[in-house]
Amino acid sequence: MKFVELASRGGNYLVVASNVAWLRVAENGQTNVGIIGGQPLLVTGTPEEVSQKLLAA
Numbered sequence: 001m002k003f004v005e006l007a008s009r010g011g012n013y014l015v016v017a018s019n020v021a022w023l024r025v026a027e028n029g030q031t032n033v034g035i036i037g038g039q040p041l042l043v044t045g046t047p048e049e050v051s052q053k054l055l056a057a
Contacts, residue, residue: 025046
């Protein structure tokens with residue numbers, strides 16, 4: 001199990017990379033990250049930037 005740190009304007013999240021189901025563009029240069037079995041997270045960066053972090057894990 002690998003954790004990835006995703007930055008948010010309200011604080012940072014540690015997310016298990018294998019639990020991410022989808023990425024969606026949000027407003028103001030942010031991305032919604034769909035988590036299996038949970039609520040989506042709003043993080044900073046484009047979906048491409050977030051996916052690079054997830055794939056590097």
